[in-house]
Amino acid sequence: MRIAIIGDGISGLHLALRLRQLGIDVTLFGAKSPEAVRHGRALNFVARSGSTRRREELLGLDLWASPDTLAEARTVTVHGPEPLTFRADPDPAYSMVDFRLYLPAVVEEYLARGGRHIVTDLTARTAHEAAADHDLVVVAGGRAAGELFPRDPGRSPFDAPQRVLCGGLYRGIGETVPHSIEFHVVPGVGEVLRMPFHCAEGRVDVLGLEAVPGGPLDPLCRTPYAEDPAHFHSVVLDVLHRYVPDLRERVDERAFGLNRPADLVQGGVVPVVRRAWRALTGTTYALAVGDAWIVNDPITAQGANLGSHCALELAEAIAAGPPYDEAFCRAAEERMWPYAESVVQWTAAFVRPPSPQLLSLFRAADADPAVAAAFAVNFDDPPAMWRSIASPERTAAFLAEVRSGATPPEGSAVSSTPDSASAAAGTSRTQPWADLTARPS
Known part of the structure; x- marks a missing residue:
């Protein structure tokens, strides 16, 4: 199996490292050398969640564990005629490291483990060229994303930046x-x-x-x-x-x-979900992940964390073996979408005017530390977060569960139409990789 990955952001890197652990041949394409990234302009300001840090442990990354790099507390304040404020501390703490430090260090770790890293333009042409000698091309960033994968109008409610x-x-x-x-x-x-x-x-x-x-x-x-x-x-x-x-x-x-x-x-960014795959040749497909597939406004700080989550999900699908055909791409998207959809819906709700149920949740958190703590947990569990704010009925149920001391069903699926009777049906695995043992190559 030979896998090409176009884009060396967090999703491309986490995918490459996991595939290397699983003994799969990987070629990683990036737009800049590690040194160029180190000395360049700010890329973004990422808060890596507890789940992302656990994935990094699986990948054997133990960078920046100093307490000085962690954010252990969080306050949420609503200003205006009805001011509200509450603490919703992340547990585990978030890691707050400039990606101009993080990405080059992870690329160098990947190289130290025998990986290949090619610096080139991240265009559709590069993807097509990679298809000639790879079994699957995963696009994780670069201009290739917009050139290969059109916007999915059914999943993209916005056509302009919302902030x-x-x-x-x-x-x-x-x-x-x-x-x-x-x-x-x-x-x-x-x-x-x-x-x-x-x-x-x-x-x-x-x-x-x-x-x-x-x-x-x-x-x-x-x-x-x-x-x-x-x-x-x-x-x-x-x-x-x-x-x-x-x-x-x-x-x-x-x-x-x-x-x-x-x-x-x-x-500003236009929130978008793109089509997830396309054929490059008669036998080789391109599959989108990370920012190549989904771009969200940074208001919920989920972009890098979602990219990391999907990278680990995709790695397990790839490790199950070929053929990497249209059926594989469709199944991979279906595997990643339930979690990703929660992030898309949650972020869309936050860039719109605050809904009545969101304000009611904030009022409850302001008055009850138990609600604030449950809300904090949901920041690192997008399906649970979306379930708790998707509709007035969902928020009322969430608050009732918290106040009664009940625990919501883990991994409950959330429909894209949360007000329908079917919204609570089904289950989804959100972290199947957590029980896996790393197998360094």
Whole structure:
């Protein structure tokens, strides 16, 4: 078996490492060398969940275990006429490491285990060329995604960015709770995120703004930094003062500023689910995973975690053996979609105006630490999260279960039409790889 993987982000890397453990021949294609990634611009600001960290343990990755790289607490605050706030601490803690450190280190670990890494353009042409001497081409990123896999309109409710994004690595921001993630919701305006982060220079803070397009945060997110850094910083502080005053009070103006000019990310993403596979030749198929298959707004911090989850699922499907034909691709998508659908639906709910049931859950969490704790657990269990907010009836059932001390059925499937009577039917395996034993090659 010979597998080509186009794209060396987290999904491509986790897939490559797992396939190597299972004794499968892999060629990994990336757009940049590890050194180029290390010294480039910020890619994103990823919080790797407890489940992703457990997958890394399976893969034999023990990088950045220092407490300084972890976020052990999380607060959720809703601002406005009815302010709410509660703690929903992640357990295990999230790992907060700059992908300019993480990805090169994992590529180098893959190479140390005998893997092949080719730096080239990640285009459809590369995928077609790889099909000549590989049994399956997995596309995990790059331009090949849009060139090979069209948008799936039935699964893609949006055709434009739902948020205008402006995120960066900053110095001079204080914490109320050490090692904590803060998520601030300002209805009709957007969201503000602050979280600790480990980069090449050490500890910094991510300050992320997600603006409702056309709303009052939109102009800031489009304000250029390079033309006048002092003006940019003053606009950021004004926004914090207006919408998140408690966070603004913790900013030391003398120290506040971007860590480096290359540490700012601005723009927006169109949430999309693409078709999952296509034929490249008469016998070789391309299968999408990670960002090549699904792109979500970062509001729920699920992109990298979903990519890692699907990579491990796909590795087990590949390890079951060929043929890697259309039937295989269809079965692989069906295996990954129930979990992925929960992330898509949950993220779509969060970029829309807060639903009545979501606000009722937040009110309950504000009043009851047990609800807040259950909500925290669901951040690392997308099927459970979507089940708890999909409809008023689902939220009421979730709250009743929490207050009674009952445990919801593990892995309950969630329909894409949550208000239907069939929504609670069925079961799904969300982590079959957890019981597997790594077999280093």
